[in-house]
Amino acid sequence: MxxxxxxxxxxxxxxxxxxxxxxxxxxxxxxxxxxxxxxxxxxxxxxxxxxxxxxxxxxxxxxxxxxxxxxxxxxxxxxxxxxxxxxxxxxxxxxxxxxxxxxxxxxxxxxxxxxxxxxxxxxxxxxxxxxxxxxxxxxxxxxxxxxxxxxxxxxxxxxxxxxxxxxxxxxxxxxxxxxxxxxxxxxxxxxxxxxxxxxxxxxxxxxxxxxxxxxxxxxxxxxxxxxxxxxxxxxxxxxxxxxxxxxxxxxxxxxGREVTDMFPKIEANIGAPIMEVEGLTLDGVFKDISFQLREGEIIGMAGLVGSGRSNVAETLFGVTPATSGKIKISDQEIVIDSPGKAMAQGMAFLTEDRKETGCFLPLSVRENMQIAALKESYSRYGIVDQQSINKLCVEMETALRIKTPDLDERIENLSGGNQQKALIARWLLTKPRILILDEPTRGIDVGAKAEIHRLVSQLASEGVAIIMISSELPEVLGMSDRIMVMHEGHMTGILDRKDANQVKIMELAAR
Amino acid sequence: MTPLDKTKPAANQRPKLPQELNILSVLIGVAIIFEILGWVIKGQSFLINPQRLTIMILQVSVIGIIAVGVTQVIITGGIDLSSGSVVAMTAMIAMSFAQVGTYARAVYPELTDLPVIVPVAVGLGVGLFAGMINGFLIAKTGIPPFIATLGMMVTARGIAKWYTEGQPVSFPSDDFAAIGDGVWPVVIFLGVALIFHFGLKYTRYGKFTYAIGANPQAARVSGINVQSHIIKVYAVAGLLAGLAGLVTAARAETAQAGMGMMYELDAIAAAVIGGTSLAGGRGRIFGTVIGTIILGLMMSGFTFLRVDAYYQEIVKGGIIVAAVVTDVYRQKKRAKAS
The missing domain is CATH 3.40.50.300 (P-loop containing nucleotide triphosphate hydrolases)
Structure with missing residues (x-):
């Protein structure tokens, strides 16, 4: 009582x-x-x-x-x-x-x-x-x-x-x-x-x-x-x-319906190493990062916000070039000091902040999708081959189920999830071998999330090597073959899929 | 909030109207007003007078050539204040290589009667160089375009004066003078506009220009070399200012350090009236051409009605501001609708 x-x-x-x-x-x-x-x-x-x-x-x-x-x-x-x-x-x-x-x-x-x-x-x-x-x-x-x-x-x-x-x-x-x-x-x-x-x-x-x-x-x-x-x-x-x-x-x-499978992981054949990183350092930000990424593999990157995850991704892609360390791609040492160099190696990078570094808000969905691919292909003597790239844009629209009245709609009028899909399409059009995704599902709704997970899994099964940064542990655990954990600019461990769980990740991430 | 993906807004089911429709209707409106005033005040038609229309377009061709270059600069989110001074500088320098040998006080007495290609190449080269310096300063030092091109504006005007210590340069060869003859300035203007209209739409150069204006960081991460592209864009603007300088000098058959005064502002006004957004990422050459013609129409119309030049300027200022206010208002309405 x-x-x-x-x-x-x-x-x-x-x-x-x-x-x-x-x-x-x-x-x-x-x-x-x-x-x-x-x-x-x-x-x-x-x-x-x-x-x-x-x-x-x-x-x-x-x-x-x-x-x-x-x-x-x-x-x-x-x-x-x-x-x-x-x-x-x-x-x-x-x-x-x-x-x-x-x-x-x-x-x-x-x-x-x-x-x-x-x-x-x-x-x-x-x-x-x-x-x-x-x-x-x-x-x-x-x-x-x-x-x-x-x-x-x-x-x-x-x-x-x-x-x-x-x-x-x-x-x-x-x-x-x-x-x-x-x-x-x-x-x-x-x-x-x-x-x-x-x-x-x-x-x-x-x-x-x-x-x-x-x-x-x-x-x-x-x-x-x-x-x-x-x-x-x-x-x-x-x-x-x-x-x-x-x-x-x-x-x-x-x-309004059951989302049965949030993490539809497809078993991919993991192939030869495509990227080897050794002692990668950006002074004052992160230090001594080493790992190996193989074809068809998804490496999840976990760690608290501010642990240096995104910085590592930016350095790999040449946005902020490393102060020391080596990056080898297909057994060849490459100095990546600009995003253009990274793209020439078949890399693609979906950035964390859709608004700041992703979308061209006043431009159409179509232009947003095309821009990265134009760097290497679809143009002759500087003139863009509209017809063939448009066809691919339409294919992407259907494949990724991008909901937009049409491709000429300004991207700022799309919802977050659809913007994100358009940005993923931008990078898929470059036919990447290595895809870096920084928080690919942040701020987007549950349905679109599951679709993006499915897509990432499918890409891996086609042999694309993927690095995926995420703050959501279930996402990292559900999608990755291996999980790299960072803490205050250091890599504190790499866990195999079968050994990983939330507790182990948090132990490495929070120390 | 974007309910777009749930229900298609009715606006998108209508067939799309060309984006320039607004500006085109302004053009028609201005023309009709002058036509009516013409009949009311002077009892004659304003528009049905081919000679007047030709002169009108001739008057603004030089502004139009500059405006094309400035439009692409504004699309990158920048501005170019130097074009008027670059016109004067190129006019002076190019003309000094175009003089006839029979003229006793040529700038370079031993370099007279040269083939026309020499002054043309020199003029374009000077413009290109000035533009490259603008671009280089903006891209590499990170100073605002306003400041970099303001510096060039003052410097180029200074060079134009210094070059002959203020003396005009005259007596060009017939070949050189032919550049400004008859309707050639109009042909050059429309040719340049056509090239850049398609260039901005269908080339990588154009796509990158819009992308950089819309979001420079995203452009960089998309693999675009933003710095070198910015230099290119300003260099092209300088090149076109140089071309405008050639046309001006050829037409006047003389070059003076005071030429092209305030042309940069008319060019910017033409671009802005034509729907180019100073925020970057948006704008079209077709709009700029219409904007240029609107400026010409007003000038010609006021002269036709014998309105004082003072009033002309007052009204012109008002129209420029009204064009931008309308644009901002339209943007807001769009933003609210989505």
């Missing part, structure tokens, strides 16, 4: 839970020619984290933007603390206590942390002169409350991504917001930073703030969210407490 004290606490907690901050019903939002949301509902309780789940294109971001006042819905009602309300602008929403923390952070790099937080609301004296001392003190007070360890007088440009996010959160809190929207806040954070973020989120919950949390990461959902709502194709599927369901349940709700 419960003591009266505990049951009181439980009762208080339950009362707290049932207090609805934000309630949305019957929302519809149309864009020219497309219904982005139809009859969508959502309810946020005080002091809880409510996750929005769904594939890319399901309507999460549109809903979030409606809550934040960026879009106005065509139909439906929004109730804030019981009162019906209609936001005219993000500022309007902010003044009503709804703050959004953007994926692309919106801070001014050459101003101090304190100036960023209090912009437009700076403490002033009678003459309109800003009281910097008071501003710093206010910031410190805020940071103390949230347990953030940043000097309010640092300029924002010196902060890490994680620290900038903390500043954004603090800024939102400074508006006394009681609804906070976070759009994939952990996508650029290391594991320790994620832990810190979660601590802050728990702190915010304890202060009664409701948090709308968008994520693609299932484990985060179970770790931080109290409940979650699933959306599919712009419609509302359902809301559940995250303690009630399993991972598979959620995937089923999101996809």
């Amino acid at each position: 419960l003591s009266s004290k505990t049951s009181k606490a439980v009762k208080a907690y339950k009362e707290n839970l049932t207090e609805t901050v934000l309630e949305i019903t019957g929302i519809r939002k149309e864009f020219p020619g497309v219904v982005a949301l139809d009859d969508v509902q959502f309810r946020l309780q005080k002091g809880t984290v409510h996750a929005l789940m769904g594939e890319n294109g399901a309507g999460k971001s549109t809903l979030m933007k409606i809550i934040a006042g960026i879009y106005t819905p065509d139909k439906g009602t929004i109730r804030l603390r019981g009162d019906e309300i209609r936001f005219l602008s993000p500022l309007d929403a902010l003044e009503h206590g709804i703050a959004m923390i953007h994926q692309e952070l919106a801070l001014m790099p050459f101003m101090t942390v304190a100036e960023n937080i209090w912009i437009r609301r700076e403490p002033q004296n009678a003459l309109g002169i800003i009281d910097h001392k008071k501003m710093a003190a206010q910031t410190q007070e805020l940071f103390d409350r949230l347990r953030i360890l940043i000097d309010p007088l640092t300029e924002v440009r010196f902060l890490t991504v994680a620290q900038r996010q903390m500043v954004e959160i603090a800024k939102a809190v400074s508006y006394e917001s009681d609804v906070l929207i976070m759009d994939e806040p952990t996508s650029a954070l290391t594991e320790t930073e994620v832990e810190h973020l979660f601590e802050i989120i728990r702190e915010l919950k304890a202060h009664g703030i409701g948090i709308v949390y968008i994520t693609h990461k299932m484990n985060e959902l179970f770790e931080i969210a109290d409940e979650f709502s699933v959306f599919r194709d712009g419609t509302y599927v359902g809301t559940h407490a995250s303690s009630e369901v399993s991972r598979d349940d959620i995937i089923r709700m999101m996809v």
Whole structure:
């Protein structure tokens, strides 16, 4: 039997839970020619984290933007603390206590942390002169409350991504917001930073703030969210407490069908060594990397963010040439000091950041697919053989199931998964012998993920040697023949498929 | 948020309209306004006058040649402010190799009556060289294109003045003067435009130019040698400015250090009115040609209506800004729709 004290606490907690901050019903939002949301509902309780789940294109971001006042819905009602309300602008929403923390952070790099937080609301004296001392003190007070360890007088440009996010959160809190929207806040954070973020989120919950949390990461959902709502194709599927369901349940709700095999590994015949790396070093970044890659083999590269995985890939491809070490391809020592040199050896490199180093956003899907292949082939005297390359583009579109109205559509209008497939097509058109994939499935939905896995497996079975970097251990374990683990710029081990498991990888990755 | 893959937006099921339709309708609109004003104010037609139209196109041919080069520079995300000064510099230097022997005060008295190919090669060479320096500075030192070409703008103008200590260079051979004769400038302009219209569309050079403007990092990782391509693009722009210098000098049958003043801004305006985005990655030569003709039409139309030159400039400024504002607005609408 419960003591009266505990049951009181439980009762208080339950009362707290049932207090609805934000309630949305019957929302519809149309864009020219497309219904982005139809009859969508959502309810946020005080002091809880409510996750929005769904594939890319399901309507999460549109809903979030409606809550934040960026879009106005065509139909439906929004109730804030019981009162019906209609936001005219993000500022309007902010003044009503709804703050959004953007994926692309919106801070001014050459101003101090304190100036960023209090912009437009700076403490002033009678003459309109800003009281910097008071501003710093206010910031410190805020940071103390949230347990953030940043000097309010640092300029924002010196902060890490994680620290900038903390500043954004603090800024939102400074508006006394009681609804906070976070759009994939952990996508650029290391594991320790994620832990810190979660601590802050728990702190915010304890202060009664409701948090709308968008994520693609299932484990985060179970770790931080109290409940979650699933959306599919712009419609509302359902809301559940995250303690009630399993991972598979959620995937089923999101996809609307069973995804039977996430990692369709095809047994490939592993052939002769194609690439040998010896003592590869990039001063100050990584040191003494040695391994051998064979035809048809998939080497998974695991390690925490910041362990140097992506740097090794960039060096192999000549983006940042090595300071020392050897790379042999087909038994021939090659100095790779530019991506062009790497491509001449039959290498291809799908970069980690689709937007920064992948897509040519204002160009068409077709142009995005063609560009790398033009370097070596499909052109004569500099004139591009449009006909033959177009035919191959169409074949790729079908084979990779790229969903686009047509190949002349601008790539920026495609969903993340389809952009990624177009970029994979770009490299397949170069007919690579060695394919380096850096986070090939980051930020894309479950269905497209499985398709990319299938494709990678198939390429390996055709003899392509593959290096795949991934932060998702199940992906690394499911796809790789061997797994190379990195920690702080060093290679801490290579595990065979049969010996590898999550625990062993984490031991090597975290030490 | 991209609901595209779920439902095809209606816009994409319509047959595609050419991208230049907007700008073409502006051209027609401007023409119609002048036609109406012509009848109202002067009681005669503005357009039905072949002579006037020929002169109009002749007037802007030189700007057009420069604008083609500048368009491809802007597509890479850069800018070229030096073209007007390069026109003057090449005009001066090329003309000094084109003088007739009967003229007593030739710049190089022993180098007169040379075959026309010499001044042409010298002129193109000078332009190309100036462009290469621009490209080299931008690609290798990483200074902004604005600064690099601003430097060239001042330097080239200085060289043009220094070359003959401010004296004009005159009396070219008939062969050289023929370059600027009759409708030749128009033929050269349209020829250059045609070559680059197809060049940007169907060659590797063109594809790489767009790619670099759209995302230089991605271009680099796609194996494009970004630095050397940038040098090429500015070199080509310089070459075309040199060609424009030749045409200008040949047509005037004299070269002066003050030639080509502000041509770079007219050329940039033509490109921008024609839909080339200063953000890079977007733009077409066809649009630039239309943009050039719009500028010419306005100049010719105002003269026809006897509007003061001051008013002409005021209106021209307004039209340039309006063109860019419309473009930005269109981009925003597009972004919102997706």
